[in-house]
Amino acid sequence: MDDSVIIELYFARDEAAIEETSGKYGAQLRRIALNAGADFETARECENDTYLRAWQLIPPHDPGEHLFAFLGRIMRGRAVDRIRREKAQKRAAETVELTRELEECLPGSDSVTESVERSELKASIDRFLDGLSERKQRMFVRRYWYFDPISDIAAANGMTESSVKTALHRMREQLKKHLEKEGYGI
Amino acid sequence: MNGDELMEIVGDIDDRFVEKAYDTQRKKGASGWLMPAAAVFVAAVIALGAILYNKPIRLVTPKPLGVMLLGDLNGISRSFEIFKKEELEVAKNEPVELIHKYDAEREKEIQGESKCVLRIGFFVYGGRLYRHVDLGDFGSDELVGEKLGHVRGVGWLGKDPAAYDELTGLTGGDIYEVKGFDPEFMVCRKGYGSRITTYVCNCGYVISKGEDVFEQRYHFSDRLETLVYEKPGDHLYKKQYALDPALPEVRSFIEAIDKASWHLMDVMDALWLDTEQWIENDYHKLIFKLGGVDVTATLYNGYHLFIDGFDGCAIDLDEKDIKPLLELMESHEKSVPVENNSDSQFVTVEEARQDPRFGRYVPSFIPEGYELYYCIIRYSVDMNTGKRTGTEGISFDFMTKDEKHILVVIGSVSDALEDDAGTDEDKRCTAPIGELTVNNIKENWGDNGPEPLRVCGYNDEASIRLSASGVSREDMLRIVRSGFHGK
Numbered sequence: 169m170d171d172s173v174i175i176e177l178y179f180a181r182d183e184a185a186i187e188e189t190s191g192k193y194g195a196q197l198r199r200i201a202l203n204a205g206a207d208f209e210t211a212r213e214c215e216n217d218t219y220l221r222a223w224q225l226i227p228p229h230d231p232g233e234h235l236f237a238f239l240g241r242i243m244r245g246r247a248v249d250r251i252r253r254e255k256a257q258k259r260a261a262e263t264v265e266l267t268r269e270l271e272e273c274l275p276g277s278d279s280v281t282e283s284v285e286r287s288e289l290k291a292s293i294d295r296f297l298d299g300l301s302e303r304k305q306r307m308f309v310r311r312y313w314y315f316d317p318i319s320d321i322a323a324a325n326g327m328t329e330s331s332v333k334t335a336l337h338r339m340r341e342q343l344k345k346h347l348e349k350e351g352y353g354i
Numbered sequence: 355m356n357g358d359e360l361m362e363i364v365g366d367i368d369d370r371f372v373e374k375a376y377d378t379q380r381k382k383g384a385s386g387w388l389m390p391a392a393a394v395f396v397a398a399v400i401a402l403g404a405i406l407y408n409k410p411i412r413l414v415t416p417k418p419l420g421v422m423l424l425g426d427l428n429g430i431s432r433s434f435e436i437f438k439k440e441e442l443e444v445a446k447n448e449p450v451e452l453i454h455k456y457d458a459e460r461e462k463e464i465q466g467e468s469k470c471v472l473r474i475g476f477f478v479y480g481g482r483l484y485r486h487v488d489l490g491d492f493g494s495d496e497l498v499g500e501k502l503g504h505v506r507g508v509g510w511l512g513k514d515p516a517a518y519d520e521l522t523g524l525t526g527g528d529i530y531e532v533k534g535f536d537p538e539f540m541v542c543r544k545g546y547g548s549r550i551t552t553y554v555c556n557c558g559y560v561i562s563k564g565e566d567v568f569e570q571r572y573h574f575s576d577r578l579e580t581l582v583y584e585k586p587g588d589h590l591y592k593k594q595y596a597l598d599p600a601l602p603e604v605r606s607f608i609e610a611i612d613k614a615s616w617h618l619m620d621v622m623d624a625l626w627l628d629t630e631q632w633i634e635n636d637y638h639k640l641i642f643k644l645g646g647v648d649v650t651a652t653l654y655n656g657y658h659l660f661i662d663g664f665d666g667c668a669i670d671l672d673e674k675d676i677k678p679l680l681e682l683m684e685s686h687e688k689s690v691p692v693e694n695n696s697d698s699q700f701v702t703v704e705e706a707r708q709d710p711r712f713g714r715y716v717p718s719f720i721p722e723g724y725e726l727y728y729c730i731i732r733y734s735v736d737m738n739t740g741k742r743t744g745t746e747g748i749s750f751d752f753m754t755k756d757e758k759h760i761l762v763v764i765g766s767v768s769d770a771l772e773d774d775a776g777t778d779e780d781k782r783c784t785a786p787i788g789e790l791t792v793n794n795i796k797e798n799w800g801d802n803g804p805e806p807l808r809v810c811g812y813n814d815e816a817s818i819r820l821s822a823s824g825v826s827r828e829d830m831l832r833i834v835r836s837g838f839h840g841k
Contacts, residue, residue, distance in 0.1 A: 196376065234373055244365050245365060248358075267358050268357060271360070273360060274357070286363055294371075306374065310375050313364060313365065313367065313372060330617060
């Protein structure tokens with residue numbers, strides 16, 4: 169079913185919207201949580217939370233052509249929050265590794281202050297991604313948005329795992345330089 | 355801010371990036387989440403299909419035994435990963451093209467339309483394919499051993515296999531043993547003066563560990579006399595430093611590369627590195643000096659080591675193994691600068707002023723808005739000794755933000771007069787500096803309209819040639835005169 173039709177169901181408050189959403193995107197949404205280190209039950213629960221949140225937000229929000237991105241963003245946030253809460257003492261290895269990787273992009277751990285508007289930093293990262301080739305954009309987003317393991321990214325791109333690691337390392341360095349250049353390291 | 359917070363903010367990136375990555379992943383058919391039993395079944399079906407139809411599809415990642423390098427009569431190295439039969443039935447069968455770039459226009463500039471063959475590119479000897487690899491450009495003929503025979507092979511102007519079609523055919527020459535190296539791996543031909551040209555057979559071997567190449571074939575531990583390196587960004591300025599192989603950091607580096615495993619590089623990855631890393635100067639160049647034979651390698655990002663002559667594969671190192679050497683190379687604490695004997699070198703303006711022959715002619719006036727883009731000194735080099743014998747010229751390129759250029763070339767008087775010799779009288783722009791006026795500054799018209807202004811002044815010792823756009827005639831005269839001021 170086309171996304172526009174699914175969104176119409178949300179607007180019409182027809183509960184078939186959830187069923188259709190689940191059928192079309194459920195597996196991919198669960199995968200985000202599993203990639204982040206959630207177990208199956210947690211992934212399922214986050215998925216349900218996501219549908220509930222989508223039901224609450226649509227309408228008035230209309231995701232338009234980006235329904236999956238809208239849902240995935242909710243799912244991603246839910247999954248990360250759950251993993252942090254449930255494994256506060258012992259973080260999931262996957263999220264520990266991912267946050268450690270992203271910390272390399274920070275131009276000095278104390279230099280990006282709390283007062284920086286989140287939206288400004290988000291826009292800066294968007295500009296960074298715009299400057300990458302499509303292939304690199306995909307790799308970066310699959311790793312740090314979708315939490316794909318390195319092996320999946322390698323398989324999807326026909327690369328070796330070490331090549332993917334190097335490529336991601338380079339991109340993190342480039343992001344760091346980009347953030348410094350845009351004034352976040354000063 | 356910490357990594358967790360940055361991860362949250364990455365979650366807010368524009369939807370189009372998320373959708374693009376989602377769509378692509380679906381199209382590539384990456385395995386999604388599956389119930390375990392279903393996954394096993396599907397894996398079995400796909401693996402069976404792979405065996406039957408020779409498609410290298412993997413759901414698991416088996417560890418390769420090594421990389422096999424093969425050559426064919428086209429000279430292209432093909433690299434394969436070889437797996438244990440019981441893990442996965444197929445070898446990854448993707449030909450890897452030579453990574454080197456071939457600049458056809460530049461080669462035409464150098465060679466004209468002549469199809470002169472510079473060297474034998476590859477030949478078959480003893481049933482093995484040998485390829486030319488640049489090892490020790492000025493390698494001494496003291497390394498030349500017993501004559502092995504006469505070979506005929508295909509020559510090339512550059513490194514593009516497609517160029518073979520244009521050549522006149524086969525060429526030949528005597529080949530010799532390289533003392534201390536197995537002729538099944540390396541042979542040589544005699545070149546001009548004491549130069550030797552080396553040829554390496556990297557075909558038909560399965561290389562698994564670094565030592566398969568570094569020790570078994572090149573004998574690094576026995577022969578290493580010096581490890582020379584260039585830090586990132588230094589390669590333009592050819593600043594090289596040498597390390598004693600007895601240093602513990604160098605010894606542990608050799609041990610680490612001996613133990614590391616070879617792996618195949620895919621074409622896209624290799625091409626990406628070939629362009630981006632070279633542009634961004636993000637690598638160390640290493641030269642292992644093995645007593646007359648230099649083996650050049652590139653250490654990219656501190657992790658990948660590529661060795662010249664072995665295309666399509668690399669070894670990866672752990673940070674802990676490479677860190678001591680990287681720190682040593684960064685500090686230059688125990689290194690000795692290497693005398694630079696290349697025929698050109700990028701320098702700063704101040705370094706150009708120190709040149710004993712032409713340094714005093716560096717102009718002191720350049721119009722406002724022009725910044726130095728590059729400065730290069732060209733040297734003459736003795737082909738027998740490989741050492742510099744003097745300066746041939748200094749060239750500058752100054753550029754504005756909107757890419758207007760001033761090109762300054764300081765050279766000999768004969769260079770300037772030769773340059774002008776074929777020009778019509780009314781278009782000549784060269785005069786002794788004392789007689790140079792604005793009238794000598796000529797504008798030329800090409801097919802695309804006006805070309806940059808040109809002028810050249812000279813005295814008994816040197817000439818200064820100038821070509822510029824967006825500069826007044828008066829300023830051009832002033833630039834040239836500032837180079838001769840008081841001389």
